[in-house]
Amino acid sequence: MKDLVIIGQGPAGISAALYAVRGGAPVAVVAKDGGALAKTELIQNYYGFENGISGKELLARGVRQAENLGVRFVRGELFGVEFGADGFEVKTSEGTLHAGAVVIACGTVRNAPAIKNLADFEGRGVSYCAICDAFFYRGRKVGVIGSGAYAASEYAVLKNVVEDVTILTNGEAPRFDPALPCDTRKIASLTGSELLQGVLFEGGERAEYDGLFVACGSAGAFELSKKLGLETDGNKIATDEKRATNIPGIFAAGDCVKGMQQIAKAVCDGMIAGTEALKFLKANS
C-alpha cells in the first residue's frame, strides 16, 4: 500500500494517523510544532480527564500512542503538496515524501501580512503559489513576501524560472540563508491600478515589482488550497461528510475544516479522514 502522509500532529492529525495505521496503512506525520494544544494551559472539557489535562500532556500522549503503533514522524516544515507521477509529493524542509493519499490537519493559523491593499491585487500580481504562477513572470521582476524557511523555499521555486527575485521581509529579521537577495524595509502598501506595479515602503520609498508571492510564516490551509486548487468554504477547506476535498486522495480534518474549533471535533474529523484515506489507499494501491 502507498503511504498516507498527514500534515499536522494536533488531535485531528494524530486521530487520523491512529485509524489509518491500525487499518494497515504506512503513515507519516509531518509537523513543525505542537499547534494549538501546545498553547493550551488546561483542558477541562475533553472526555476522560476528571481533573483536566494540560494541552502539552495531551499532545505528548497522542504522539507517543501513534509512535508506538508505528507512525513515522517528520519534524519539519511543510512547504507544499504537488501532484506526482504516482500520487502526491509532499515537500518539506526535511525533503520530499511520496504519498498515495494526504490528510491536511494543519489547524487554523494563517500568517497573512498586514499590508492594507494586498487583497486588491490577488490574481493581478499577487500570488500564493510559486509553482503555479512562476511561469507567468519569466523575464520580469518578482518579490517574495516572507522571512522564514517557507519564503526561502518559494524563492528557490521561482529562481528556476525567473531571473530577478528578491525576498521582502516586511520589517522582520530574515531567518534564511543570508546569501539570498533580500530587502528588509517595512511595506506600507502596494502600488498599481489595474495590475500590480510595485511596493511603497514606510518612509515613502518605492520599488517596482511585476509580481509578489506571499509566503509569510508557514504554509497553512489557505496556501495549500491555492497551490492544489482545493475548494474552500470561507477561510476553511471545503469537504464532504467523509472529509474528502474536491481532489481525490486529499482529505482534511480539524480546525482547518468548518465546524467547532474543539478537540473533540478535531478527533472525530481525524477518525473520519483517516478511515476514508485508508479506504482510498486500499482501492488505489
Ligand SMILES: Cc1cc2nc3c(=O)[nH]c(=O)nc-3n(C[C@H](O)[C@H](O)[C@H](O)COP(=O)(O)OP(=O)(O)OC[C@H]3O[C@@H](n4cnc5c(N)ncnc54)[C@H](O)[C@@H]3O)c2cc1C
Ligand atoms: C489557547 C487555546 C485554548 C484552547 N482550549 C481548548 C479547550 O479547553 N478545549 C477544547 O476542546 N479545545 C480547546 N482549544 C482548541 C483546540 O486546541 C483545537 O480545536 C485543536 O487543537 C485543533 O486540532 P487540529 O489538529 O485541527 O489543529 P492543531 O492542534 O492546531 O494542530 C495543527 C498541526 O499542524 C501543524 N502545521 C501547520 N502548518 C504546518 C506546516 N506548514 N508545516 C508543518 N506542520 C504544520 C502544526 O505544527 C500542528 O502540529 C484551545 C485552543 C487554544 C489556542
